Amino acid sequence: MKRRWMALALTLPIAGLLASVLWHGWQIRSASEWRIPVAGYDPRDLLAGHYAQFRFGWRVGGRPQLCSSGDCAFCLEKREGAVVANVVPRDADCDNKVDPRKSDISIVWPGETSASGLVAASRIYIPEGEAERVTRVLASGRGVLVARLGKDRRLSAVRIDELDGAIR
């Protein structure tokens, strides 16, 4: 009897890891791909450890003031070739919704006077060999973040490309 429980206890984490791989794999397959203009967040230190910090260059719409309390989300849409992030309450429902907390997006709220100047920043893990290229692209302001938006409202950064004229 004890052996059976032991086998079960040892199988549980392996089954859990396997289920997690399948779940995230399915999330990625069913995710939509977005190309969002980005620029370096902090010109003094674009690379912090193995992470490159960037700010989103999308056009902000909706109700940016909601972010002053941190209780906001973004609904992404493509309008005239550009990506627009409409700010909505966190519990609102819409297509292509991005939950900032799940997506490691920090929001810098500049205050009431410049609501449109809302800055959303995040980071991406960069392999050692990629660091130089990504730093150059982010510093030039011609960076494009390729990201996947899953059904769980998580925007996962995939890579940083250089602007090719498709997005302005």
Add this chain to the structure above:
Amino acid sequence: MAAGLIDTATADAIRAHEAAARTPWGRWAVIALGLLAVALGIALVVAANWWTIPSAFKIAVHLALTVAAAVTVYRADQHEWFWTREGALFLFAALVLGGIALQAQIFQLVGESWRMLCFWLVMTAPALLLIGRSRLNGYALALMAGWTALAVGTGDASDLGRGVALSVPVILIALSHAASSDFGRGLREAGLTFLLAGASLAHIAWSVSIDAGEAAAARPSLAIGAALSFMALALLRLTRDPVARVVVPIGCAAIVAVVLALWIPHDGEWPSRLLGAIIYAGLWGVIGWVAFRSGWTGLFGVAVAALAARLFIVYFEIFASLAMTGAGLIGAGLLLIVLVAIWRRVIVKVKGV
């Protein structure tokens, strides 16, 4: 031989025996150094090419290693190879954590770390509790549970989550009863350390301002944490475990100290600091008294040291003018001497030396 205690033949026999039994430590040390360099080299070569290795291959190799560790644990338990089983179990738990981190990297998972830690705990704690017999695995589970509790307590979790996190030290102590091996002792030692360190740190809250709104926000999780902790202590008391005679009063005192520090609004000025210091002294006084009554001299020593440390801090708290600093030093110094004298007398009495 020179002293005339042994003859030449006996000396030669001893020399021959020693030479045959001698372990070539120097040679082994150099070989171990070489193996370490090779292992580090392999790790670095893999790390340098990490991004060129396909994700599916990385996941497959990791899963294979995890399965191999699980099979080793099972086989070692069948053959009663104690340290092989314990070592493989530790490795298995570490591989599960590594697997979660690997998935986070491959799928670019971001967000709060407590979710990842909770997943590990739910998946791996049953295996550690059921199979673990050594302090190594007891400490491993306790440290991971403590880390998870800290991440939940400081993260974006619900009141229920925070309440459960608060009760983790006492739950570890209660779980130690179920495992009466070194594993259980490891859980108990770590649980007591978390509980007493946490309760001691909580009294710092008396030095900062907590308004009515902040206190009200903290109350649901405090109430859940205290209720779960008292229930765990009550269960331990029912088992008539001899350790319960020490742990239950200490646990109750610690829970009361934490709840008082965060439940009652205060302004952080000197009356509130004084109350905090009195509660701290009361907590460690109870611990010292219980430890003394039960003959736990080690814990008694810790209680005296904790009280002495708090007395020393008094000096910094009243650091103001030259006269006040002088008075603080004199008062704290005299109290320290008295405390050490009492401690010495008690230890002599308990040990009968």
